[in-house]
Amino acid sequence: xxxxxxxxxxxxxxxxxxxxxxxxxxxxxxxxxxxxxxxxxxxxxxxxxxxxxxxxxxxxxxxxxxxxxxxxxxxxxxxxxxxxxxxxxxxxxxxxxxxxxxxxxxxxxxxx
Amino acid sequence: xxxxxxxxxxxxxxxxxxxxxxxxxxxxxxxxxxxxxxxxxxxxxxxxxxxxxxxxxxxxxxxxxxxxxxxxxxxxxxxxxxxxxxxxxxxxxxxxxxxxxxxxxxxxxxxxxxx
Numbered sequence: 001x002x003x004x005x006x007x008x009x010x011x012x013x014x015x016x017x018x019x020x021x022x023x024x025x026x027x028x029x030x031x032x033x034x035x036x037x038x039x040x041x042x043x044x045x046x047x048x049x050x051x052x053x054x055x056x057x058x059x060x061x062x063x064x065x066x067x068x069x070x071x072x073x074x075x076x077x078x079x080x081x082x083x084x085x086x087x088x089x090x091x092x093x094x095x096x097x098x099x100x101x102x103x104x105x106x107x108x109x110x111x112x
Numbered sequence: 113x114x115x116x117x118x119x120x121x122x123x124x125x126x127x128x129x130x131x132x133x134x135x136x137x138x139x140x141x142x143x144x145x146x147x148x149x150x151x152x153x154x155x156x157x158x159x160x161x162x163x164x165x166x167x168x169x170x171x172x173x174x175x176x177x178x179x180x181x182x183x184x185x186x187x188x189x190x191x192x193x194x195x196x197x198x199x200x201x202x203x204x205x206x207x208x209x210x211x212x213x214x215x216x217x218x219x220x221x222x223x224x225x226x227x
Contacts, residue, residue, distance in 0.1 A: 008152070032213050043116070043202050043218030044155070051213065088155070092214060100214065104154035 003027050006089055006103030015112050019076040023089035023103045026070065030091040030101075033065050035074045038086045038105065047087075048074070079110045114138050118203050118219035125193045125226045133188040133222050135203030143209035144186035145170075145216065146178060148199040155202070161186055162209040193226045200224070 006023045013019055021035075032051055036044035048063040050056045050072075056063045062075040072091075076083055089103040116137045125131055137144065145160040147170075157170030161180040175197060177189045186205075190197060200223050204216040 006154075034215070036216075041221070043204075043220050044216075045218065046215050049213060049215065090216075100157070100216070102155040104152060 001026060004089065004091060004101050004103045007106055008104055010107040010109055012109045012111060013079055015079060015081060015110055017079050017110075019074075019079050019083070019108060019110075021074040021076075021087050021089075021106050021108070023072050023091075024070055025072075025091060025101075027093075028067070028070065029093045030099075031093045032091065033063070033072050034090040034092075035061075035063055036088045036090060036102075038088060040085075044088055076108075079108075081110050081112045084108055084110050116203055116205055116217055116219035118201075118222050120222060121220065122223050123225070125190075125224065127194060127226060129193050129226075130189065130191050131193065132190075133201055133203070133224075134185070135187065135219060136185045137203075137205040137217070138184065139205060139217065140183070141205040141207055141217070142183070143206045143214075144180065145204040145206075145209075146176070146186070146188045147202045147204060148172065149202060149221075150199050158188065158201075160209060193224075195226045198224060198226045 034049040035047045037047045038044040050063045053067045060077045064073040086105040086107045088105040092100045119134045146158040147155045159178040161167045164183045203219045
């Protein structure tokens with residue numbers, strides 16, 4: 001079983017829709033949770049990060065962490081064609097061993 | 113703002129050939145990384161360098177070597193390329209490896225094909 005699971009998609013939505021992207025994980029030691037956005041033929045770029053449980057909002061983006069369910073989400077409001085990209089979740093913890101684990105990514109297409 | 117720069121962007125090798133992927137960052141970061149990205153496998157860490165003068169194996173180090181040339185530069189070498197090493201390679205950097213809210217900054221990638 002992978003430590004981090006993410007549906008690969010593709011997920012196609014109309015412009016203006018609310019998008020929900022999700023990851024599940026198995027290791028309860030993960031403390032920090034990140035979302036990276038990767039455009040085609042580009043490197044990933046950090047979009048948001050959150051610590052422990054709760055929500056964090058940044059413009060049209062909201063990151064949500066539910067540690068009890070080992071489940072994290074990224075919501076995109078008023079989605080735009082420019083949001084079309086692959087979204088990778090990532091998580092990390094510090095316990096002597098270096099761990100920075102990425103999900104496989106969900107490909108999102110926002111249709112104009 | 114250059115950030116993390118990788119060269120080359122594309123490369124085709126024959127099985128058994130060697131090559132070095134170059135990476136440089138201008139953000140004064142202490143830590144640097146090499147990842148490979150394959151369909152369905154996500155990003156997997158090959159090697160990392162927590163600080164100048166140190167290197168450590170990641171999840172998939174076999175067939176690769178690295179050199180942390182100085183604080184700015186971190187190279188990845190394939191001594192005898194194999195078709196299984198066909199992948200997209202990303203270099204990344206961060207302020208300090210192993211901190212709980214570590215943020216990675218990635219280069220644009222090198223698409224490598226081994227025939």
